[in-house]
Amino acid sequence: MTTEKTTKTSARDKLLKICVTAMFAALICVATMLIQIPSPLNGYVNFGDCFILIAAWVLGPVYGFAAGGIGSGLAGLFTGYVHYVPGTFIIKGLIAVAAALICRAMLKKLGKVVIPAYAVSALAGEMIMVGGYYLYAALLLGKSFAGAAASVPGNLIQGAFGLICGVVIIRIIAKTKVLSKFSTYAVA
16 A cells, blocks of 8 residues: 555656756746846846756756756747757756756755855856857858857856846745745755
8 A cells, every 4th residue: 555655646747847947947938938037248148047957946857957958959949049959958958957956965964054055056057058049150051169159248147147047036935935845955
């Protein structure tokens, strides 16, 4: 009887994570496409990275990768940046992997001191984004290394925006106790 209940709970928890992953993917897609704030560097910043980080902290590396990669990839597809979709899928997914794993490791050492864990893990994830897009443009899109470097300042601003918003929003969400439904890295 105990194993049957454990199996049901495990299947229910997995289904919940899959559903929340799909909701995060949709949120990331919409936040990337619809909420665009003009940047001083000829582009815009969006809330997509913010929600990738939150997905990573709530869902962990595997489901966070799926939410970040799928949501951002769909946003690229829907907005006409088809040539960026494969790179975006991997790069944005890796933001989540790095953020989840680093946050987990830091929380084990720091306990309830969560803001440094969020900030450092987000910084690592966003540096993967900046470097990833630079290499993708230079090596796979055929831009010169100097041409690819032109996108670095804008991506740094996007990363800083995602980091700040992600840390602020996860702290607000954590205070609502909604995260108690997950074995999550996001603690109150």
